[in-house]
Amino acid sequence: MLATQEIVDIIDDSxxxxxxxxxxxxxxxxxxxxxxxxxxQEAQRLIKQFNxxxxxxxxxxxxxxxxxxxSKIMKEIRQTKREMDMNEKVATFKxxxxxxxxxxxxxxxxxxxSVSEQVKVxxxxxxxxxxxxxxGSGGSCGCQAS
Numbered sequence: 001m002l003a004t005q006e007i008v009d010i011i012d013d014s015x016x017x018x019x020x021x022x023x024x025x026x027x028x029x030x031x032x033x034x035x036x037x038x039x040x041q042e043a044q045r046l047i048k049q050f051n052x053x054x055x056x057x058x059x060x061x062x063x064x065x066x067x068x069x070x071s072k073i074m075k076e077i078r079q080t081k082r083e084m085d086m087n088e089k090v091a092t093f094k095x096x097x098x099x100x101x102x103x104x105x106x107x108x109x110x111x112x113x114s115v116s117e118q119v120k121v122x123x124x125x126x127x128x129x130x131x132x133x134x135x136g137s138g139g140s141c142g143c144q145a146s
Contacts, residue, residue: 017107026096026103033096036089043089046080053080 021027037043057077060067067073084090105123112119 021103021107024103026099030096030100033089033093037093040087040089043084043087046084046087046090050080050084053077 053073053076056069056073060070060073064070085094101124105121109121109123112121
């Protein structure tokens with residue numbers, strides 16, 4: 001593909017959109033939440049504890065319920081995840097992360113559909129959106145996925 005002035009203009013416009021996103025309130029809230037999470041010792045302790053338990057969980061998953069520690073690890077992973085998720089800094093970060101992802105999804109959809117409604121747009125949260133039929137299969141049943 002040859003670089004024409006039209007292509008250069010499109011790339012320049014996309015860089016401008018990227019800068020607008022970087023300077024948006026949603027992105028600023030995300031960066032603040034990320035920084036606060038990184039600097040909170042309790043949140044970091046909970047994340048480290050969860051990651052350690054998650055490693056044990058993955059080991060147990062290889063053998064399933066036949067692993068001798070299956071019940072113990074399954075209970076621990078639920079407890080550590082809940083404890084981590086209930087931490088204020090973790091919860092705030094997850095909300096901010098979801099908000100920036102939603103913004104990026106909306107921008108991608110807007111750009112794609114301005115070209116054609118038939119353009120498929122990958123979305124991070126697409127599995128969790130209702131496509132209208134309520135099947136929850138993400139469109140694999142033939143229903144219209146959004």
